[in-house]
Amino acid sequence: MVLSKGYIVVSGCKKCGRCRTVCPNSALKRTVDDRxxxxxxxxxxxxxxxxxxxxxALIYME
Ligand code: SF4
Ligand code: SF4
Incomplete structure (x- = not known):
């Protein structure tokens, strides 16, 4: 599998926390403001x- 070279940015997060539970690589860290x-x-x-x-609120940027 060839990985894409883009990256993900956060914009408009409502702090629900769902994304952190699905990431298989623990790449989403919780910040002090919960985003x-x-x-x-x-x-x-x-x-x-x-x-x-x-x-x-998670947007893929190429
Ligand atoms: S970025 Fe994560 S914590 Fe924020 S609204 Fe989306 S799923 Fe919820
Ligand atoms: S779920 Fe985790 S590994 Fe997958 S795109 Fe999101 S931050 Fe990256």
Missing amino acids: PKIDHDLCDRCMLCVRCCPNK
Whole structure:
């Protein structure tokens, strides 16, 4: 499988926490304000978090 070279950004997060429960690589870290912060070294761009966010707050940037 060839990994894409893009990355995920967070915009408009409502702090539900769902994304952190689906990431298979523990790449979404909880910040002090409860919004996720993505560890780009751990993220393999599987897109699970992008698909699960009810607010479309995780956006894939190429
Ligand atoms: S699933 Fe979306 S709204 Fe919920 S914490 Fe993650 S980025 Fe924020
Ligand atoms: S794209 Fe996949 S690996 Fe990256 S933060 Fe989201 S769920 Fe985790």
